[in-house]
Amino acid sequence: MRSEVADAYRLATLAQLARRRAGEPCQRAELPRDQRRVRELARAEHAVTVTTAEDIGALTTEILLAEPCISRRVVHVAGETIGYGQLADKLDAFTGRTFERVQWTVPQLKRELALDLDNGLKKYRVVFAEGKGVAWDERQTFNAQRGIAVENVGQ
Numbered sequence: 001m002r003s004e005v006a007d008a009y010r011l012a013t014l015a016q017l018a019r020r021r022a023g024e025p026c027q028r029a030e031l032p033r034d035q036r037r038v039r040e041l042a043r044a045e046h047a048v049t050v051t052t053a054e055d056i057g058a059l060t061t062e063i064l065l066a067e068p069c070i071s072r073r074v075v076h077v078a079g080e081t082i083g084y085g086q087l088a089d090k091l092d093a094f095t096g097r098t099f100e101r102v103q104w105t106v107p108q109l110k111r112e113l114a115l116d117l118d119n120g121l122k123k124y125r126v127v128f129a130e131g132k133g134v135a136w137d138e139r140q141t142f143n144a145q146r147g148i149a150v151e152n153v154g155q
Contacts, residue, residue: 023127037100041129044085045103048128049135051079056152059143078141080152090153106130 040046051059059077063070082090084101091099106129113122128134143150 011102036097037102038084038088038091040084040101041125042104042106044088044109044129045083046129046131047081047083047135048077049078049081049085049138050087050126051077054149055079056134058103059148059150062146063142064146076136076141077143077150078136078138079150081135083151087153094154104129 040047056077063075063077088099088101091097104125106126109122109126109129113119113126116122138144142148
C-alpha cells in the first residue's frame, strides 16, 4: 500500500512541476536602474547554493519517499552553487541589463546586526557572508546522485 501511495504522490508532484515548467514564460518585472544590484556578501567569489522553490518541493517529496528511508541526517539538494560575481554576470546576460555589484563585508554586516539584534534578515546576511553551510558541492547532492534534473540560475 505504501508503495502505491508513494508512487501516486510522486507522480502528482512531478506532474504539477512539469505543468509549471511548461507554462507561459515568466513575466519579468522591469527593475528601475537604481535597483539593479547584486549585493556580494563578503566577496564576489563567495559561493552560495541556490534552488528554486519548485525543485525544493519536488526533491523533498523524493527524499520523503526514498527507499531505503532517509532519516536522521542532513540531505543536501542544489540547483546550482555559484559565486555572487557569477550570479551578477548571469543576471546581466539574462536580462540584457547591467547590475551594479555592491560588496557587503562581514564586519559591516555584523555592525548592522549589532544595532538590530532581533532582525532575522540581518542574521541571515552574517551567516551567508561567513559562508557557514550555505554552499555545497552540487555533485554530492541528493538530486545529482539520483540523476534528478533541476533548474539552475541560467534557466
